[in-house]
Amino acid sequence: MRTLIAIGVAAATGGLAGAATIDGMLDAEYGALASIQNNSTGFGDDQSGHAAYADGSELDGAAMMISGGSLFIHLGGNLQSNFNKLELFIDARDGGQNRILGINPDVGFGALQRMGDDGSGNGLTFDAGFDADLYVSLGCGDDNGNGIIYYVDYAELRTNGDGVGGYAGSGTTHVDAKGVVTVTPSAGDYGIAVGINNSNTGGVIGGDGEDCGALDDVPVASGIEIEIPLYLIDWDFEGLPFDNVRVCAFINGAGHDWVSNQVLGGLGGSANLADPRGVDFNAVDGDQFVVLGADADPCVPPATGRCCFANGECWDGVTYEHCDSNRGLWGEGLLCEDGCDLGGGNDCPTDVDGSGMTDVDDLLELIGHFGEICP
Ligand SMILES: [Ca+2]
Numbered sequence: 608m609r610t611l612i613a614i615g616v617a618a619a620t621g622g623l624a625g626a627a628t629i630d631g632m633l634d635a636e637y638g639a640l641a642s643i644q645n646n647s648t649g650f651g652d653d654q655s656g657h658a659a660y661a662d663g664s665e666l667d668g669a670a671m672m673i674s675g676g677s678l679f680i681h682l683g684g685n686l687q688s689n690f691n692k693l694e695l696f697i698d699a700r701d702g703g704q705n706r707i708l709g710i711n712p713d714v715g716f717g718a719l720q721r722m723g724d725d726g727s728g729n730g731l732t733f734d735a736g737f738d739a740d741l742y743v744s745l746g747c748g749d750d751n752g753n754g755i756i757y758y759v760d761y762a763e764l765r766t767n768g769d770g771v772g773g774y775a776g777s778g779t780t781h782v783d784a785k786g787v788v789t790v791t792p793s794a795g796d797y798g799i800a801v802g803i804n805n806s807n808t809g810g811v812i813g814g815d816g817e818d819c820g821a822l823d824d825v826p827v828a829s830g831i832e833i834e835i836p837l838y839l840i841d842w843d844f845e846g847l848p849f850d851n852v853r854v855c856a857f858i859n860g861a862g863h864d865w866v867s868n869q870v871l872g873g874l875g876g877s878a879n880l881a882d883p884r885g886v887d888f889n890a891v892d893g894d895q896f897v898v899l900g901a902d903a904d905p906c907v908p909p910a911t912g913r914c915c916f917a918n919g920e921c922w923d924g925v926t927y928e929h930c931d932s933n934r935g936l937w938g939e940g941l942l943c944e945d946g947c948d949l950g951g952g953n954d955c956p957t958d959v960d961g962s963g964m965t966d967v968d969d970l971l972e973l974i975g976h977f978g979e980i981c982p
Pocket residue numbers: 627628629630631632633634832
């Protein structure tokens with residue numbers, strides 16, 4: 608019966624314009640960012656600039672507001688068009704789940720079962736005091752070669768499990784031959800609307816170090832935008848005040864099975880978190896959730912320097928992470944014109960580990976890297 612009522616309300620409010628246009632772009636009405644990413648992305652730094660497709664995922668910042676009976680969330684960044692998932696958990700009422708239980712609605716092909724308790728007492732665990740009440744998830748992929756299509760699922764997270772949930776509709780982003788972007792937000796039975804614009808090439812870079820999703824506090828304006836009707840959370844129609852709304856957002860694998868390092872609030876310099884059942888956000892410094900109305904902590908851009916290479920090349924203004932991944936020698940705060948000291952003139956090239964003598968450790972070092980391709 609409750610589901611039937613919800614459908615009726617959705618139909619009644621579906622035609623009303625919200626305060627934000629669900630097109631993936633950050634509207635002025637959102638105000639300042641509530642959270643800024645502080646971690647490079649381990650799921651790929653999209654440099655394609657295509658408004659529909661992305662070949663990587665990142666969450667550079669979050670802006671949120673409540674307007675017209677809905678919660679609006681804008682996440683600057685990209686969602687890879689390979690059906691990797693954006694997972695949203697919303698804590699906006701008493702009760703809920705601090706650890707994802709094994710007895711939740713089966714939506715998105717076992718999403719909550721894959722992240723939740725498998726019967727052994729595990730399950731993705733939020734920061735203490737964050738008790739999620741609603742789950743919304745989406746993924747996107749190719750729409751017959753002319754754009755992307757995204758699919759949305761949702762579920763209630765009742766304190767003791769069960770609750771209702773289901774498939775919440777699909778939307779598309781198309782770019783025509785003239786480059787005109789058309790976002791058709793998802794429209795489903797539950798009133799949840801999603802729009803994606805994947806054109807971002809800024810924000811964080813690839814890797815697992817510290818990074819900054821909004822350099823100089825300039826937000827990434829394109830990304831994923833979601834409207835969630837509040838009645839999906841106020842499921843008993845009590846007229847809840849929604850004066851303490853918090854959202855945990857992260858990118859997960861296509862099977863809801865591999866948590867990335869793109870979490871808001873950020874992880875502060877971390878590799879991907881891997882199996883969701885083993886994730887415990889209490890083990891990570893800071894809040895892995897975003898508070899509606901909060902002012903984001905400004906992020907500190909990672910230190911840069913020069914990067915010297917054995918072939919004589921040198922790059923200016925790169926991060927340690929970028930330099931190291933290219934097998935260069937990094938110098939914090941230095942410029943190429945300062946010169947490169949690669950410690951050359953090695954008069955004992957067989958002393959691979961630099962211990963001062965050639966011994967079996969050098970052999971093991973060599974064997975340990977045998978077959979690696981050098982640039
Ligand atoms: Ca918008």
